[in-house]
Amino acid sequence: MVNIVKISRLMTLMLLMAVILGACGQSSHEKVELTISAAASLTDALQEIRTLYETDHLHVKLHFNFGASGALQQQIEQGAPVDVFLSAATKNMNALIDKKLVDAQEQQNLLTNELVVVIPKESKVPISSEKDLIDEHFQKVAIGIPETVPAGNYAKEALSHMGLWEQLQSKIVQSKDVRQVLQYVETTNVDAGFVYKTDALTSDKVKIAFAVDPVTYAKIEYPVGIVKATNHSKEAEEFYTFLQSSPALDIFVKYGFSISK
Structure with a gap:
């Protein structure tokens, strides 16, 4: 009788450990979703960049919020959960820097257009x-x-x-x-x-x-910046850096953009 009780307890303990280990394994494979607010004119290029990036970064899922740069700026000011911002004008990025919503050291002019x-x-x-x-x-x-x-x-x-x-x-x-x-x-x-x-x-x-x-008209420049309120600083920094790399810039050039000097 004692042996049956011991075996039952052991099986219960093993089952509990299996559940805990399974949960740990599941959480370690959960994807980080980054929200990228980007000017509507970047739609096609960024869709292609997403495919390339997610193939090499299996733990990251990119969610794009495309729209007018001014409207996207206002959304960030109102607390919308955004990790990275790509604007079609420097004034929108500068406005967020002035309001301390984007760090001046974590933004960069990326592209130009006509x-x-x-x-x-x-x-x-x-x-x-x-x-x-x-x-x-x-x-x-x-x-x-x-x-x-x-x-x-x-x-x-x-x-x-x-x-x-x-x-x-x-x-x-x-x-x-x-x-x-x-x-x-x-x-x-x-x-x-x-x-x-x-x-x-x-x-x-x-x-x-x-x-x-x-x-x-003023020079058309596209700055990219990390939003300070991001909950995924590491992943946002990695994607921000990737956008400035040759594979990403080559795609932008393919769609007619020029690289900012």
């Missing part, structure tokens, strides 16, 4: 400069909301520099981000739109009418 005007692929309307947008053939011109969308702010800056901003007010259609501008042109809901060169290269439904003169 502003272009696109029209529907089948359009036959002649256009070679911003002045042509005044023509009656162009009833609707899309730009991102200047207050929150860097591409929209660059477009407003360029049009203002040329004295055309006020003249075009009745034609301007504002969009939530640069990808929505591209979509409006693709679906011919507008006659033209201001997007980044990289966005134009992703679509076979639009064509570049002309490149906006870079002297008419």
